[in-house]
Amino acid sequence: MKIVVQMTLNGLRIDVDEGMTILEAARFYGMNIPTLCYLEGLSPYGACRLCLVEIGMPGQSKLVTSCTYRVEEGLVVRTDSEWVIKRRKMLIELYLATCPSSKVIQDLASKYHVTTVRFTPWHEDCILCGLCVRMCAEQMQGKAIGFAHRGSNRRVTTPFDKESEVCRLCGGCMYVCPACQSRCQGPQEEQPVCNACLNLQQPCLDYFEDKMCFMDPCVACELDANREVKAKRRP
Amino acid sequence: MSKQLTDVEDVLEGAVKKHGLSVVPLLQEIQEHFRYLPEEVLRMLSRKTGIPLIDIYHAATFYNSLSLTPRARHQISVCAGTTCHIRGGGKLIEEIFQLLGIRPGEITSDGEFMLETVNCLGCCAFAPAMVVDGKYYGNLNPGEVREILNALRKKAVS
Numbered sequence: 001m002k003i004v005v006q007m008t009l010n011g012l013r014i015d016v017d018e019g020m021t022i023l024e025a026a027r028f029y030g031m032n033i034p035t036l037c038y039l040e041g042l043s044p045y046g047a048c049r050l051c052l053v054e055i056g057m058p059g060q061s062k063l064v065t066s067c068t069y070r071v072e073e074g075l076v077v078r079t080d081s082e083w084v085i086k087r088r089k090m091l092i093e094l095y096l097a098t099c100p101s102s103k104v105i106q107d108l109a110s111k112y113h114v115t116t117v118r119f120t121p122w123h124e125d126c127i128l129c130g131l132c133v134r135m136c137a138e139q140m141q142g143k144a145i146g147f148a149h150r151g152s153n154r155r156v157t158t159p160f161d162k163e164s165e166v167c168r169l170c171g172g173c174m175y176v177c178p179a180c181q182s183r184c185q186g187p188q189e190e191q192p193v194c195n196a197c198l199n200l201q202q203p204c205l206d207y208f209e210d211k212m213c214f215m216d217p218c219v220a221c222e223l224d225a226n227r228e229v230k231a232k233r234r235p
Numbered sequence: 236m237s238k239q240l241t242d243v244e245d246v247l248e249g250a251v252k253k254h255g256l257s258v259v260p261l262l263q264e265i266q267e268h269f270r271y272l273p274e275e276v277l278r279m280l281s282r283k284t285g286i287p288l289i290d291i292y293h294a295a296t297f298y299n300s301l302s303l304t305p306r307a308r309h310q311i312s313v314c315a316g317t318t319c320h321i322r323g324g325g326k327l328i329e330e331i332f333q334l335l336g337i338r339p340g341e342i343t344s345d346g347e348f349m350l351e352t353v354n355c356l357g358c359c360a361f362a363p364a365m366v367v368d369g370k371y372y373g374n375l376n377p378g379e380v381r382e383i384l385n386a387l388r389k390k391a392v393s
């Protein structure tokens with residue numbers, strides 16, 4: 001028999017099956033949490049930290065990775081608090097600097113209104129999300145690739161950096177890779193952020209410290225009233 | 236099957252009997268026998284145990300104590316930092332070359348000694364300095380280097 005727990009998600013009281021992660025519960029209720037190292041059907045990995053959410057009552061809250069954190073009775077979750085969004089934008093900025101040629105990361109930047117990169121871009125072609133490794137092992141039964149070395153030398157490779165004997169050339173690893181798909185205008189190395197499809201930044205956040213709706217994309221409630229509020233809070 | 240290959244089989248057989256499918260102990264045992272982890276032996280290990288080669292490779296590259304390239308029995312690191320250089324570190328390296336015939340980065344043909352240089356061992360007060368098998372020696376002159384290495388050589392022979 002399934003055990004159901006009650007929790008609060010962005011102010012909403014919801015019932016979810018025990019054993020679900022916060023991310024699964026949020027997606028089930030239509031609230032989008034961005035992820036880089038999570039993919040349905042693969043085991044969660046908790047490495048990219050992009051899926052951070054705030055749990056607990058204000059004042060005693062903390063940030064956890066929603067892809068690995070399981071729901072529990074009475075849990076209070078905010079997926080888009082001011083704190084979460086600030087952290088999320090910082091992470092996206094870091095990923096932009098790591099891998100500005102990735103379309104997935106550029107799209108995240110536009111979606112979450114990250115418009116500057118304060119770090120010198122270092123143009124990796126891999127963000128070590130591990131999706132390819134899990135795809136190969138868990139869905140393709142390949143075990144052809146994996147992590148090797150450690151620290152700053154850690155990377156995904158085949159045994160001995162040689163052509164793998166067990167790879168079936170299924171292409172699954174490339175299919176899931178967030179770094180493999182180039183941004184639409186090509187790498188444009190001198191410009192680490194593209195922002196060609198920039199979305200509107202939620203003015204509601206400045207006022208309520210939480211996003212007020214889950215319109216995707218946000219229509220930014222282009223009301224003068226909000227602008228005034230914003231001006232008041234941030235002189 | 237050649238004699239050598241049978242030996243490898245024996246080593247693997249013994250290692251698996253002892254450690255089952257625990258990758259790290261298996262690799263440690265293999266390294267003890269070969270002084271490093273030869274690629275071909277790791278491939279055989281994978282075929283024998285069914286442990287995916289990538290998992291073996293992951294462990295082999297992760298731990299500093301495991302090496303995929305041949306290692307010598309004795310590791311000599313001579314400091315080539317500024318202080319040691321000024322106070323005669325180069326003479327130590329020359330002495331080692333006279334004695335063992337190896338330059339930094341090289342291994343003696345018997346696999347006994349490997350020489351490398353490092354940039355400052357962090358004990359400039361005792362310059363020139365070197366580390367042999369983890370043991371620090373300072374205020375060295377070439378004669379002392381000769382003594383230290385000769386002592387190790389004698390041990391190896393006996």
Ligand code: SF4
Pocket residue numbers: 135136137140142143144145166167168169170171172173174
């Ligand atoms: S192409 Fe090869 S490495 Fe990639 S998922 Fe398929 S089997 Fe694994």
Ligand code: SF4
Pocket residue numbers: 125126127128129130131132133156173176177178179180
């Ligand atoms: S190659 Fe791609 S999928 Fe694999 S770890 Fe790197 S970024 Fe992730």
Ligand code: SF4
Pocket residue numbers: 201202203204205211212213214215218219220221
């Ligand atoms: S549409 Fe309005 S309320 Fe909804 S997130 Fe955007 S600014 Fe906030």
Ligand code: FES
Pocket residue numbers: 034035036037038045046047048049050051052065066067068
């Ligand atoms: S998606 Fe949760 S840490 Fe990457």
Ligand code: FES
Pocket residue numbers: 314315316317318319320354355356357358359360362363364
């Ligand atoms: S320079 Fe040799 S120990 Fe510092």
